[in-house]
Amino acid sequence: MQIFATFEYSPLLELAISELKARDVGEIYAVPLALRNEDPRILDTIHRSDGVSYIDKGFILAFLLATIGASKGFVWEWGPVIWGLIGAASGIVLGLAISWCQIAYKRRRTRLRIRKGTKGDVILIVTCDEGQVHVAKDILWDHQAIGLAVTE
Structure with a gap:
């Protein structure tokens, strides 16, 4: 089973990963999300509207x-x-x-x-057995996960 969790990049994320490794929960994969660097468009179109417009x-x-x-x-x-x-x-x-x-x-x-060092969000993917799902979910929620999803 896989657990997908989103975190803000913080020491709590590092603590969650360390605790998951200490409990030997399974494979852990962290993916940092890039921050948006695109400038807003002058005019919004019907096909693409970012909600920000100069005009x-x-x-x-x-x-x-x-x-x-x-x-x-x-x-x-x-x-x-x-x-x-x-x-x-x-x-x-x-x-x-x-x-x-x-x-x-x-x-x-x-x-x-x-x-100042603020980064984007991080998606944490934990692959574990069905018996370890409850433990992994508790650890992730205790370390202030923004959102969590479990897939089979």
């Missing part, structure tokens, strides 16, 4: 500021069309600036976290 806030602010500009443009000198276009352009620029600042802050925070 979403810009479109929302462009709509809001164009509406305000067009309605106030009836009173102002240049008219509603020009003020609507000015509002739309300034909304896109403002939204892109906000998105750029947020992404720059996240990158900086991620780089600092990686520099």
Whole structure:
């Protein structure tokens, strides 16, 4: 039987592996997961959406500021069309600036976290006999496994 468990990379993972080896539970295989290094796309498509986009806030602010500009443009000198276009352009620029600042802050925070030694998650695969499954599950849960699955 195989037991799949996920852990954050920490000393508890090392303790779990040591305790499994001490109890002679079976074969142990650890696979570290790589952290995501891909930059977000400018526009999301129908076929691939990562949930992060530079332009979403810009479109929302462009709509809001164009509406305000067009309605106030009836009173102002240049008219509603020009003020609507000015509002739309300034909304896109403002939204892109906000998105750029947020992404720059996240990158900086991620780089600092990686520099401090934070790693990704680790998948631990334990192959053992059917009688040892309960012992291995207890050890893994005691050492703060994030998730656990047993297969035959």
